[in-house]
Structure formats: structure tokens, C-alpha cells
Amino acid sequence: MxxxxxxxxxxxxxxxxxxxxxxxxxxxxxxxxxxxxxxxxxxxxxxxxxxxxxxxxxxxxxxxxxxxxxxxxxxxxxxxxxxxxxxxxxxxxxxxxxxxxxxxxxxxxxLPGPTAFVPALVLSGLPNARFTFEGFLPRSGRERRERLAAVAARPETTVLYESPHRLADTLGDLAGACGPERQASVTRELSKRFEETARGTLSDLAAHFAGEVRGEIVVVVAGRPAGETLPGEETPDHAALAQTWAAEGRSARDIRELLIARGLRKNDAYALALRVTQEV
Missing domain, CATH: 3.40.1010.10 (Tetrapyrrole methylase, N-terminal domain)
Structure with a gap:
């Protein structure tokens, strides 16, 4: 003062x-x-x-x-x-x-000071140069499904809060939306005697926290890897699409960008776009 x-x-x-x-x-x-x-x-x-x-x-x-x-x-x-x-x-x-x-x-x-999601994000060991903070997910309904889908699709790390009695259900829902092998971490009881950070796949974490859990909880979920197919999402036939676009007269650069937008890795998109344009 x-x-x-x-x-x-x-x-x-x-x-x-x-x-x-x-x-x-x-x-x-x-x-x-x-x-x-x-x-x-x-x-x-x-x-x-x-x-x-x-x-x-x-x-x-x-x-x-x-x-x-x-x-x-x-x-x-x-x-x-x-x-x-x-x-x-x-x-x-x-x-x-x-x-x-x-x-x-x-x-x-x-005033600057304590907050839970920053130390949990750092403790996760996941990329943190870019991340999205989701806060608490909606408890049910279409809004929850849409937010889970957004977490699954975004390329950057996601941080969210959850209560102990809903943690197991949320980890299961995240595994269903992102795929069971998506990397994540759960941090609870930050700065307290029984502080814990568990890291692994969403399926592993769902099993680990299936029982009674205590404390304030932060969940950190890795971003979607380039080219990863989400549950229920069809894998596009990139080669067929590239050949169609090449026949339409599109440039290799345009084809490469279209392939990347459909989830193909940059190097693979470049090689495929170059090959199909040379074949026309």
C-alpha cells in the first residue's frame, strides 16, 4: 500500500x-x-x-x-x-x-502468484510452447462432446481442470475422443505432501485413476500428432486425391497444401505432390 x-x-x-x-x-x-x-x-x-x-x-x-x-x-x-x-x-x-x-x-x-495449471503443464513433460487452457469441461451433452472433439483435434497441448469424482470418466472420454494411445499427464495435490504427477497414455491413466482419487486435479493432454487418424475418422486416400488434383491441373504447391490440410505430414505431402505432377 x-x-x-x-x-x-x-x-x-x-x-x-x-x-x-x-x-x-x-x-x-x-x-x-x-x-x-x-x-x-x-x-x-x-x-x-x-x-x-x-x-x-x-x-x-x-x-x-x-x-x-x-x-x-x-x-x-x-x-x-x-x-x-x-x-x-x-x-x-x-x-x-x-x-x-x-x-x-x-x-x-x-497480483502475480500461485496458479495450478502452470506447474502442472511444466510437470507433464509435454510440449508447452503453445497450449490451450480448457478450464472445466461441460459435464454432459453435446457441448461436452464438442469440447472433447476439439481437444482431440487441436495440434497443441491442452490443459484442463477436473474434480476427483469425475476424473475417471473424463479420462475415459478423452481416450475415446483422442484415441487410447494419446500421451497425457494427471497432476494432483500440487505443492502438498502427497503431490503426484502420473504420465502415460490416456488408457494407462484411466486405469491408474479408476479408484478413489483425492485432491485438486489438472489434466494435460498432448496435441494431435500430424497425420494421426482420430477414432471414427476415415483415413483419406491421399494418393488418389493427389492424382485427381494433378489431373485437374493444380500445381505441386497447391496439392502439397491440400494434402497437409488433410493430415498428411509435410515431407510426405511434398514428395507425393511432386510425384503426381511429374506423372501427368
Whole structure:
């Protein structure tokens, strides 16, 4: 806190996903200096503040009470917000609070700090230069099927959250959508005593986590390898397609790009496109 801080301010304060030692000095300063601390669970946050030796008014703002956000921001001009664990706004109601603050003209500041999916992504050992964060998948229906299909089709790594009692079903669904041999990892209990990261194929992981599971869970799924055929997807006859396009007078470059778009590896597409155009 500084003397020139604005009269109204919202801080989103990351809290540890497990080990309480992961709280930052700056987070403690903000929590100590706020007019009030808004949170998802007052009992859980109250225990954290007690551990830190901080006594501040607590206000419940979760998915069921977020409609009260404008009133809470007005009543407590210097408001800190925490969720149950990790960085607020990631797969929790924090994003809705930010929109309310922006609409009210209240400055918003997000402190850097703990979040679950980044260490889980690194621990997976899978490519992470590009990745997609899915959050929680829909529980059922067409939207869930569509999201699973998107995970299966995309070339980059996918990161998602899951609850313990739905983990086995989700791993089975992912194996059905991506194929049982797709590489993945499951990380649970991050930064806690029984932290675990299991790596392997989706079928292996589904078997490993078939029983009772505890803890917060992050699933990381490898991207679709070039040329891989997904379950239920027909393998195109690349040679026949290339010959047809060559007979139509398409260039080798056009044929190569069309073959790549249909899942053929770049080197194979180049060789096939060159061969069929030379045969015409």
C-alpha cells in the first residue's frame, strides 16, 4: 500500500493451491491493508487470514452471490478478492467481479502468484510452447462432446481442470475422443505432501485413476500428432486425391497444401505432390 493509492481499488490476490508458504509478501501486504476481503468461502479464507495473523472483515462473493458485487465494491472501496485457491479469475467467479469493477470505474490490479495449471503443464513433460487452457469441461451433452472433439483435434497441448469424482470418466472420454494411445499427464495435490504427477497414455491413466482419487486435479493432454487418424475418422486416400488434383491441373504447391490440410505430414505431402505432377 502507498499513500498515493487511489481511493477505490480492487486487488485480485492469488492464494496458495496447497503449501501456505507460497503466499507472497505483497499478497500479505494487500490483504492486511484492504478495507475488506471478499472471497468464495469465508471459513476457508478466514483460516488463511488467521494463519497469516491478519484480521479483516470478510465478505462472501461466490458464483451464487456475485450479483452483489457492485454493492460490495461501493461499500468497501479498497477491496481484496481471493478465491479458494490460486489466481482469481481462472475458472472461478473472479472474472465476473473484474467486469463489475470495470463497469463501475474501479481500478483493478491482479497480483502475480500461485496458479495450478502452470506447474502442472511444466510437470507433464509435454510440449508447452503453445497450449490451450480448457478450464472445466461441460459435464454432459453435446457441448461436452464438442469440447472433447476439439481437444482431440487441436495440434497443441491442452490443459484442463477436473474434480476427483469425475476424473475417471473424463479420462475415459478423452481416450475415446483422442484415441487410447494419446500421451497425457494427471497432476494432483500440487505443492502438498502427497503431490503426484502420473504420465502415460490416456488408457494407462484411466486405469491408474479408476479408484478413489483425492485432491485438486489438472489434466494435460498432448496435441494431435500430424497425420494421426482420430477414432471414427476415415483415413483419406491421399494418393488418389493427389492424382485427381494433378489431373485437374493444380500445381505441386497447391496439392502439397491440400494434402497437409488433410493430415498428411509435410515431407510426405511434398514428395507425393511432386510425384503426381511429374506423372501427368
Amino acid at each position: 502507498t499513500p498515493d493509492s487511489p481511493p477505490s481499488h480492487l486487488w485480485l490476490v492469488p492464494t496458495p493451491v496447497g503449501n501456505l508458504g507460497d503466499i507472497t509478501f505483497r499478497a500479505v501486504d494487500v490483504l492486511r491493508g484492504a478495507d475488506a476481503v471478499a472471497c468464495e468461502d469465508t471459513r476457508r479464507t478466514g483460516a488463511l487470514l488467521t494463519h497469516l495473523g491478519i484480521s479483516r472483515p470478510l465478505v462472501r462473493l461466490d458464483a451464487h452471490t456475485m450479483h452483489r458485487a457492485p454493492a460490495v465494491l461501493e461499500e468497501h472501496p479498497r477491496l481484496a478478492y481471493v478465491t479458494d485457491a490460486g489466481t482469481p479469475g481462472i475458472s472461478d467467479p473472479g472474472a465476473e467481479l473484474v467486469r463489475a469493477a470495470v463497469a463501475a470505474g474501479v481500478p483493478v490490479e491482479v
